[in-house]
Amino acid sequence: MAMHYLECIAISFGKPNTNCENSSYNEEINLNSISFNKLLFSKEISEMNILSANELTTLAYRKVKEMILSDELKPGQKIVQDKLALDLGISRTPLRSALQILEAEHLVQSIPRRGVIVRKISDQKIVEIYDCRIALECMAVRNFIEIATEKQILKFQKFFKNFDTEKPFDSKTYQEEDIKFHNYIIENCGNEFLTRLFQQGNLVLCISQIGLIRPPSETLLEHRAIIQAIGDRDIPKAVALAEDHLEKSKFLVMEKIERESLRKQNG
Amino acid sequence: MAMHYLECIAISFGKPNTNCENSSYNEEINLNSISFNKLLFSKEISEMNILSANELTTLAYRKVKEMILSDELKPGQKIVQDKLALDLGISRTPLRSALQILEAEHLVQSIPRRGVIVRKISDQKIVEIYDCRIALECMAVRNFIEIATEKQILKFQKFFKNFDTEKPFDSKTYQEEDIKFHNYIIENCGNEFLTRLFQQGNLVLCISQIGLIRPPSETLLEHRAIIQAIGDRDIPKAVALAEDHLEKSKFLVMEKIERESLRKQNG
DNA sequence: ATATTGTATACGGTATACAAAATATATGCA
DNA sequence: TGCATATATTTTGTATACCGTATACAATAT
Numbered sequence: 001m002a003m004h005y006l007e008c009i010a011i012s013f014g015k016p017n018t019n020c021e022n023s024s025y026n027e028e029i030n031l032n033s034i035s036f037n038k039l040l041f042s043k044e045i046s047e048m049n050i051l052s053a054n055e056l057t058t059l060a061y062r063k064v065k066e067m068i069l070s071d072e073l074k075p076g077q078k079i080v081q082d083k084l085a086l087d088l089g090i091s092r093t094p095l096r097s098a099l100q101i102l103e104a105e106h107l108v109q110s111i112p113r114r115g116v117i118v119r120k121i122s123d124q125k126i127v128e129i130y131d132c133r134i135a136l137e138c139m140a141v142r143n144f145i146e147i148a149t150e151k152q153i154l155k156f157q158k159f160f161k162n163f164d165t166e167k168p169f170d171s172k173t174y175q176e177e178d179i180k181f182h183n184y185i186i187e188n189c190g191n192e193f194l195t196r197l198f199q200q201g202n203l204v205l206c207i208s209q210i211g212l213i214r215p216p217s218e219t220l221l222e223h224r225a226i227i228q229a230i231g232d233r234d235i236p237k238a239v240a241l242a243e244d245h246l247e248k249s250k251f252l253v254m255e256k257i258e259r260e261s262l263r264k265q266n267g
Numbered sequence: 268m269a270m271h272y273l274e275c276i277a278i279s280f281g282k283p284n285t286n287c288e289n290s291s292y293n294e295e296i297n298l299n300s301i302s303f304n305k306l307l308f309s310k311e312i313s314e315m316n317i318l319s320a321n322e323l324t325t326l327a328y329r330k331v332k333e334m335i336l337s338d339e340l341k342p343g344q345k346i347v348q349d350k351l352a353l354d355l356g357i358s359r360t361p362l363r364s365a366l367q368i369l370e371a372e373h374l375v376q377s378i379p380r381r382g383v384i385v386r387k388i389s390d391q392k393i394v395e396i397y398d399c400r401i402a403l404e405c406m407a408v409r410n411f412i413e414i415a416t417e418k419q420i421l422k423f424q425k426f427f428k429n430f431d432t433e434k435p436f437d438s439k440t441y442q443e444e445d446i447k448f449h450n451y452i453i454e455n456c457g458n459e460f461l462t463r464l465f466q467q468g469n470l471v472l473c474i475s476q477i478g479l480i481r482p483p484s485e486t487l488l489e490h491r492a493i494i495q496a497i498g499d500r501d502i503p504k505a506v507a508l509a510e511d512h513l514e515k516s517k518f519l520v521m522e523k524i525e526r527e528s529l530r531k532q533n534g
Numbered sequence: 535a536t537a538t539t540g541t542a543t544a545c546g547g548t549a550t551a552c553a554a555a556a557t558a559t560a561t562g563c564a
Numbered sequence: 565t566g567c568a569t570a571t572a573t574t575t576t577g578t579a580t581a582c583c584g585t586a587t588a589c590a591a592t593a594t
Contacts, residue, residue, distance in 0.1 A: 054379060054577070057367070081546070091579045093360075096547090100324070100364050104371040106463060112321065113546060113585055128460035131406060139402040193395035193468075196373060201464050321547065349575070358549045363577090380555055380576060 056094035061101055063088055068107050068118055069209050075120030079108070105202060121206050123257045130250035133203055134243055137182065140189040141226075141242045145233050147190045156184060157231055160223050163216070174216045179204055181223060185230075185242075213249045222248075323357045327365035330355060335374050335385055336476050342387035346375070372469060388473050390524045397517035400470055401510055404449065407456040408493075408509045412500050414457045423451060424498055427490050430483070441483045446471055448490060452497075452509075480516045489515075 064084070067073040085095045099116050102108040110116045148156070159181045163169055182204055187195050198204060207213075222245045229238035331351070334340040352362045366383050369375040377383045415423070426448045430436055449471055454462050465471060474480075489512045496505035 054377065056578070080544095082544090092546090093578055093580090097364065097367050100367045101371045104368045104467065106467075110321065114587095115546065125460055128458045131410070131458055132403060132461055132464060135402040135406040136399060139398060143398070191395045191398055193392055194399055197399060197464065197468050200371065200373075200467050201460075323548070347575075359576090360548055360550090364547095381557095382576070 054094065054097065056090045057097040057101075060088055060090060060095045060098035064095075064098055064102060065107065068102070069205060071209075073118050075118050077118045079116045079118065081116070105200065107202070121209060123210075123253050123260075126207055126210065126253050127250055127257070129201075129203055129206055130246055130253070132201075133207075134246045134250070136194060136197070136203075137185065137246065138239045138243050140185050140191070140194060141230065141238050142235055143189040143191060144185050145230055145235050145238060148188065148230075152188055153231055153233075156188075157227055159184065159227060160220060163220055165217055165220060169216070171212055171216065174220075175208060175212055178219070178223070179208055207249075213252050219245070219249075321361065321364065323361035324364040324368075327355055327357060327362045328368050331362075331365055331369060332372075332374065335369070336472060338476075340385050342385050344385045346383045346385065348383070372467065374469065388476060390477075390520050390527075393474055393477065393520050394517055394524070396468075396470055396473055397513055397520070399468075400474075401513045401517070403461060403464070403470075404452065404513065405506045405510050407452050407458070407461060408497065408505050409456075409502055410458060411452050411456040412497055412502050412505060415455065415497075419455055420498055423455075424494055426451065426494060427487060430487055432484055432487060436483070438479055438483065441487075442475060442479055445486070445490070446475055480519050486512070486516075 064073070064079075073079065079099070081092050081095055081099075085092045088095065099108055099110065103110050103116070107119055108116050109119050160177060163174060163177065183198070186198055222241065226238060226241045226245060229241055331340070331346075340346065346366070348359050348362055348366075352359045355362065366375055366377065370377050370383070374386055375383050376386050411419075427444060430441060430444065450465070453465055489508065493505060493508045493512060496508055
């Protein structure tokens with residue numbers, strides 16, 4: 001049963017005289033018309049070079065994702081495709097494509113013949129995500145130290161330079177820096193698959209959605225300590241610090257769950 | 268700028284008198300008409316309760332995924348949507364939806380206005396996936412031992428019961444058992460997010476695609492040792508064994524990369 | 535007053551139609 | 565014959581139409 005589409009091997013891709021010559025097809029696309037939420041969509045974390053540029057699909061994907069992560073579309077809320085498509089100025093087809101992707105990312109749930117609703121990221125899920133991050137980021141720190149060039153280390157040491165415990169700073173900017181900091185390690189540890197896994201599962205973004213878990217005064221010192229240990233290429237110390245850093249935030253979320261569980265019991 | 272679709276909160280879901288009463292919407296759907304590749308699509312690993320039952324989309328998703336993982340659709344090959352849709356007996360719309368999902372899973376790459384091609388999973392990627400699996404599965408083993416009930420342990424100890432080093436056995440069946448074994452730990456360690464991450468990233472399936480890396484005679488003993496250690500609830504030992512088990516396979520793939528790299532240099 | 539059934543409407547899922555783009559083919563010219 | 569340009573064909577991406585199902589609401593029965 002030889003299927004006839006098996007014959008259509010792609011041999012002519014990347015030919016000269018196309019607008020894709022000599023470039024990776026993973027290149028990102030720019031849709032300047034959309035104004036991004038800087039925090040949630042900082043270049044490092046979600047230019048989503050995973051995705052291709054089905055222009056309107058990409059537009060819808062980004063916009064809807066932004067709406068979900070910024071709580072403009074609320075958990076449990078049903079997304080009425082006609083209305084949302086109208087609002088975005090596109091037809092339902094690309095919107096539905098975008099929703100398929102968001103469903104694969106688990107940000108949205110499709111119920112057959114009912115529609116698509118926004119998923120809720122429970123605190124329990126946040127704890128679970130933290131456990132995954134701890135496992136993966138510790139691995140990333142280890143590998144990063146092993147393979148990082150001096151140049152990479154130097155660039156890494158620039159993180160949080162502009163933040164000072166003395167004078168107050170914008171917490172949104174701080175959170176953005178936090179995201180970039182963690183992503184830098186992930187993206188430079190020599191494991192491309194890891195980067196993709198983080199993007200696919202929104203491991204960083206999902207947690208960021210609930211805002212800062214601990215005050216910068218606390219985490220800034222930890223970040224600095226991690227930077228120091230990595231600069232010294234002290235693997236055991238860096239891994240321990242990174243683990244502790246995430247573990248502490250996770251613990252706070254666990255405490256919150258505990259508190260709310262007790263409150264429920266006591267009425 | 269209050270958007271009008273914000274008002275359409277889904278409140279009436281799960282009403283009685285519908286055919287969805289009292290049931291989770293995550294329930295799986297059965298499309299008996301499709302014959303699955305048992306190995307690649309064993310119930311445990313990919314009934315994909317993540318996905319909703321857009322019936323034809325789901326059908327296309329499964330079928331195309333199976334075709335990719337079984338090498339019926341080969342890496343680099345272009346998927347001509349018209350032809351494939353015709354072959355599957357559906358229109359391009361649900362096929363395209365399926366391809367969107369597969370792209371999010373990175374099994375396929377979409378190039379704007381050119382088409383969709385099947386991605387190649389390089390040996391280098393396999394190594395990267397192994398690193399992620401080592402980090403995550405060690406965490407899973409630890410948590411599984413901590414929370415597993417006696418019943419779960421007992422069920423777990425049944426794995427590989429029917430395999431004997433003395434008499435030969437079907438390697439496909441063995442690989443299937445291997446997949447189930449690893450998935451059992453992942454799915455019972457109390458971290459639902461982890462399960463999803465494995466499904467989303469195809470962490471187990473991608474590696475299985477290249478077939479058995481080491482002979483069962485070797486891995487069977489390791490599997491048994493892990494089972495033993497978990498049965499004893501010996502966390503350090505179990506984690507060490509699990510890590511070693513994966514690390515050994517990873518090492519073989521790394522050696523293969525090395526060999527091929529040398530062969531290339533020497534012509 | 536409450537429950538039940540029937541009907542209207544809204545909405546989701548799929549197929550199809552159409553336009554834009556890319557690839558393949560043909561034509562003309564050196 | 566070989567290359568450049570023009571034309572035809574294929575194929576993708578988007579919009580829209582259609583159909584079936586789910587929900588809402590009203591009318592009727594209990």
